[in-house]
Amino acid sequence: RPDAKDDTPGAQERKHETLYADLLALIDEGLDPHSPLPSERELMQRHSVSRMTVRRAMERLVQEGRVYRVQGAGTFVADPSTISKSLRLTSFSEDIRGRRMVPGSRLLLLERTPADLACARDLFVAPGTPVVHVERLRLADDEPMCLENAWLPEEVVPGLADSGELHSLYDWLDRSGAAPEQADQTIRATVVDPRQAELLGVPPQFPALQVERVTRDVRGRAVERAVSLYRADRYDYRLTITREP
Ligand code: 16G
Numbered sequence: 001r002p003d004a005k006d007d008t009p010g011a012q013e014r015k016h017e018t019l020y021a022d023l024l025a026l027i028d029e030g031l032d033p034h035s036p037l038p039s040e041r042e043l044m045q046r047h048s049v050s051r052m053t054v055r056r057a058m059e060r061l062v063q064e065g066r067v068y069r070v071q072g073a074g075t076f077v078a079d080p081s082t083i084s085k086s087l088r089l090t091s092f093s094e095d096i097r098g099r100r101m102v103p104g105s106r107l108l109l110l111e112r113t114p115a116d117l118a119c120a121r122d123l124f125v126a127p128g129t130p131v132v133h134v135e136r137l138r139l140a141d142d143e144p145m146c147l148e149n150a151w152l153p154e155e156v157v158p159g160l161a162d163s164g165e166l167h168s169l170y171d172w173l174d175r176s177g178a179a180p181e182q183a184d185q186t187i188r189a190t191v192v193d194p195r196q197a198e199l200l201g202v203p204p205q206f207p208a209l210q211v212e213r214v215t216r217d218v219r220g221r222a223v224e225r226a227v228s229l230y231r232a233d234r235y236d237y238r239l240t241i242t243r244e245p
Contacts, residue, residue: 018047020057033079037058039074060220091168103140108199112132114127115153130153131151133151157178187209187211188210189210190210200231208232212228
């Protein structure tokens with residue numbers, strides 16, 4: 001096992017792979033479905049790895065459906081017979097077409113910028129790494145529906161910052177070999193600030209649904225952090241949920 005002071009090239013990668021393999025073995029051989037995994041702190045101590053390495057390995061297991069998280073309680077071993085496949089990952093364009101409306105966009109910002117802490121955390125890059133920031137007002141049947149900010153590592157979408165225009169971001173990712181495959185989402189209620197109200201065409205303090213998404217591609221790389229702010233009067237969230245036996 002690589003020790004904690006190993007800082008040769010590729011050390012992070014080796015630590016990740018080792019921890020990931022150890023956790024998989026633990027899940028397969030040592031733990032029953034729905035039993036808790038050791039805490040972040042325990043794993044850091046037991047395996048002499050950083051918090052970031054633990055998070056990355058956990059993230060991969062979550063993404064592969066091997067474990068699941070319960071807010072405030074921890075991470076648990078998934079029951080392979082009850083992993084839900086009913087939730088589809090869609091782009092705004094697909095989502096709006098599915099609602100029998102015509103999607104559109106107004107590009108407000110497209111620039112290269114250093115990753116802030118939220119981007120670093122979600123995209124697994126060092127703070128300051130170049131990311132492409134896209135801000136768009138998303139339209140449905142020509143009416144404002146959503147204000148959307150997305151940040152993508154520049155190496156994932158080379159050329160995007162200088163392209164000057166953008167139709168579908170997910171089409172661009174598909175073409176860049178970074179096809180979105182899975183995402184973690186947090187949905188919360190909020191109210192718009194004055195700038196958001198102006199752009200969305202609603203009164204100040206109007207209610208909105210904020211969806212934060214971290215999207216991973218087919219290889220499991222985090223390729224997008226996005227925050228979408230939907231007008232509460234025009235958008236709802238529909239989920240198919242299944243009762244576990
Ligand atoms: C959706 C995604 C957003 C993504 C966008 C791409 C949610 C909550 N967010 O709005 O993360 O950037 O689609 O849409 O669904 P596009 O391919 O139409 O540009």
